[in-house]
Amino acid sequence: MISTNTTQPAKIIFSLVMFALLASCTSNVTKKGTVGVERSQMMLVSESEMEQGADKAYADILAKAKKENKLNNNPAELKRLRAIANRLIPQTKVFRDDAPSWHWEVNLIQSKELNAWCMPGGKIAFYSAIIDKLHLTDDEIAAIMGHEISHALREHGRERASEAMVGQAGLTALSLITGIQGPALDASNMVMQATFILPNSRTHEQEADRMGVELAARAGYNPYAAVKVWKKMSEISKNAPPEILSTHPSNASRIKDLEHYAKLVEPLYLKAKQHS
Template sequence: MLRRWIRWGGVAAAVLFLAGCQTVRTTQGGAVGVDRGQSMLVSAAEVEQASAQQYAQVIEAARKKGMLNRDRRMLTRVRGIANRLIPQTAAFRSDAPAWRWEVNVIESNELNAWCMAGGKIAIYRGLIDRLKLSDDEIAAVMGHEIAHALREHARERVSQAMVTNLGVSVLSAAVGLGQPGAELMGTVAKVSFELPNSRLHETEADSMGVELAARAGYDPRAAIGLWDKMSAQSNGAPPQWLSTHPSHASRKAELARDAARVMPIYEATRRR
């Protein structure tokens, strides 16, 4: 009898939970035309709060290890590029320029960079040094990562994870078990640092990142050369953090298409 009550209680909770699912459009399409509704089961505010807490922990851990912003010239360079990209986010969503942006460089040899919900950016020194990135290429990396935040891909992935774990998480919430805030932080951390993005998310971030770079006055074609460098460093395969992306040839073709699409924007910006 108890099992039956738990089973039907879980089903009822799941129905109520899914009823709260919203289909939202997080961004405008821009010149590259990214326009897809997203199903969300968790609020933007909750994911932003969890991301800010997780980001603070990562940054503090790097600081304690002496791995945070050690090269002042590199930090100034990276933040300067970010400061040109951030105002351009208004092309996709009007609220984004006013986010509480943070930009830091982590002293690590990893080929890595990320931007958490609400504009919390980290770029790893290894990515810049090992690939000998130009400013245009750094803009391509950062534009790509910023696009993930604009599209709220972390929120979407957290929502998908909640659906996957519905039988446990919904019932736990219904009977008052667990620590929802801590669990949300853990899920945000997992989708941000451990699990690669889906192909769809990577493709959207590529397209929007190219446009952000162009609007900021950086050559959008640099994204193509950047991918060549990443592929060469990874023996022909993408780094783990991009491992779900389509093939090398497919990605280059898509980047070339999008770069051509936004070249008039770049040319107009460069002439100002």
């Protein structure tokens, strides 16, 4: 009787997948700054791939907003956003030497969503509602913008894309070992998501919070404004959390952490104010 056992080759494939996962855990080029953000990250997707993807995605979003007459409809508010960005962007050199020379863009999109984001390579968008409904001051806009810029500096999007790639590779290897496909593997995928993406997502938010208050402080914006922002968010999110709060830490723990790091970078803020 001839055996058709495929277990051994499948185990080899699975081992190779796990080896690739471990080998890919590296530190990115982000420096620690005063807030001391430092962590190994899984980077399987190239930086250039992420930036090319961001360029296309950003252009598509702007084109859609323009077609719907929702792009940069408030010149005064747009000027305000870009002025704040122009103060924050030079401070990014504290975390990455290459960041000030990124092809930065800042645009305002008319939307009822309370959201703002920064894609890889410095593609920033603010939605009008987050400014209007929260009645944001310049310091508070700087807090949010600094947070979103920090996601790009720390390459959180690239890390999440790499995690998804490893998850898919792991599921492929698992299917070869067990012969299981379909719904059962979907459940395994959910486990992979919960193990790799959600906990790291909370880590990403904490890193961006801490780096964001440092960027704001170095640019001469009050770092305690970040605390005010999330207190406002806490009030609004009592019923339904805004999109910007999805997968974020609890408001209470976030505010406590921000208070600590705002105090840590306060001397940077006072120094910047003296030289402004």
